[in-house]
Amino acid sequence: MDRFLTPEALAPFRERFRRVAAGLVASLPRGVAVDAVSQVGVRFAVRAQSAWLGWPADLEDRLVDWVAENHAATRSGDRSWTQRVAESFDDLIRSVLEPRRGAAHEDGADDVTARLMRTEVNGRPLTDAEIVSVLRNWTGGDLGSIAHCIGVLAHHLATHPAVQDHLRSGVPDAEIDAIIDEILRIDDPFVSNRRVTTCPVTIGGAELPQGARVKLNWTSANRDEAVFGDPDAMDPERNADRNLVYGIGRHACPGRLLATLEMRIAMQELLAATSSIALDSQRPAERAVSPVGGWALVPIVLT
Template sequence: MTDHLPTDEVAPAVVRAVDVASSSQDGRAGPPADWNPRGPRVRRDAVAAYDEMRSRCPVARGPDGTWTLFSHADVVRTAMDPVSFSNAVSRHLQIPNGLDGTTHTAYRAVVDRYFTPERMADLEPAIHDVARRLVEGLDVPGPIDAVHLGARFAVQAQSTWLGWPAELEPHLLRWVHDNQAATRSREPSRTAEVAERFTAIVRSLTDARREAGEDGPADVTAELVRDRVDGRPLTDEEIVSILRNWTGGDLGSMALCAGVVLTYLADHHDLQARVRSGVSDHELDAVLDEILRIDDPFVANRRVTTRAVTLGGRQVLAGEQVVLNWTAANRDPQTFGDPDEFDPVTHASDNLVWGTGAHVCPGRPLATMELRALTRAVLDATTAIGPDLCRPRERALPPSGGFTVAPLLLR
């Protein structure tokens, strides 16, 4: 649902970039790779590997010629320079995150209308009801997988917001799982299949609302079908792209966020007790942002250079792909000191969990509200959240972050 998060369209664009980035302008082979972003070291412990790369080689060339930026300064510089670093990195239409300049501005204005403070305030009671009902169905005391809980909540919350029927839940949960697996596979045929499946779901809903006209439901999906950009109606392709960005990006991301946040609270009893004792929404949001900074599940976004640039003393040619590693940037000791130190107030201004620059996440108000609602519901229904020592946690494999399995015990 955001400019900031990876979607099912990542893998095809990476494949496309290989031909551009693996050679120099005179046709000769480029320099040797500095690292392998999907190699065994990264697969064993991605966060530690990113930390090591930031200290050893903060601008690193991968085996496909793609450059990865690990330092906070380089990531911010790139995100804040849309002239030198274009977002048009995918072969697919991506609204608004794959657009640049005035075109991005026009579509971003459309998207931003759905996340105003007034609209979020109106939606918040319904989202809290979704979280409360879901948590009431859990066995307390008993075990949970925080990632699976987050995925179920994300589907139900998004369906409530968009006006989608409850019977879609198993199909969307399956799609989240298949989409993550396809992205990891880097196989264009798999990513294309899951993208087509999502398009079919969306079009069945938008077609029904278009056919119903004024007799149809008055929900966000129907509103989007009637919306306009630059004075003209949105096309079907544009509507699908926006809904893919909102829903495709958010469902998996909310599951990852829930896994990271609930696991961190389970491991840090003093912080859990502090939140349980009563904090304002503003204070809780700061806590959530800082937890996600320390273990950022939103690993990276891509740009492509429009001209030759120098980053970290290294020459990057025009047309080469650059990856902004948010996870590494959010743990840069040059900005945050000890990256594992929990200090939400001091670190807030430099926190990049939701991105920065023109493409900062437009859906941050909704995503934060959802995560706050789920966290409060779990804490309200329990006296303690602890690690499940009988079941191992499983970290997500690149290019994802966070956990794929996060077992916890509710008491």
């Protein structure tokens, strides 16, 4: 599946993402508070991922509602609710695939979803269940991840005018990407993943037997004083190699380039279309509650 997520495969989407971001930023009111999570992050994530996958614009509200419910279900810790929400997402994906079957195979539709439906692995086409599973992995959690990352980025810009000024001064893409990674390291909203040990292991002085359930806390690891010194000190260059926002090893995020491209473009358009991004003085930002990270609400005022 990695072939869909290489720099070459993603390059044609740059302009589409830029149009999505520019249109969204232009539609936001000036001089009054907007929520950087729900009104910027979630809307942008849903529109950009839909543009990438070739999904119809009229799915937007269903996807936005789904992100909110998935978030609430995750927060509740209620396994049966998260299961139901996952199933409702699969139904939504099937409703995208069904009418496209003819187009994908006969009329040669050539967007990412159509190409996925034509993909062969080990000499056979993917099954329906596999296609749904891939699309679930590409969108399910990641709409929320991108949305929450944008909330963190907007909060950082609003509280660090010097960073805002620097980014407005025309910074190369690679430097913006490094700054985005570092802001997300300092306040990583993608909190954790789980593992089961396959053999006895000693880690950080703790002995774990085979079959132990382990929680990897990326947010905490990204702020490890033994590694980063002052975890709030911004040093994109020095900390790049140790940044764990996209995980590490065998399961490291394959969507990193796509996520970074989308977030860079969202930040660039937000900065290009405004002269200032400030926190709303009337309503404080609200932290998300564990197990969800980042911010639940970031009221910002654009001028």
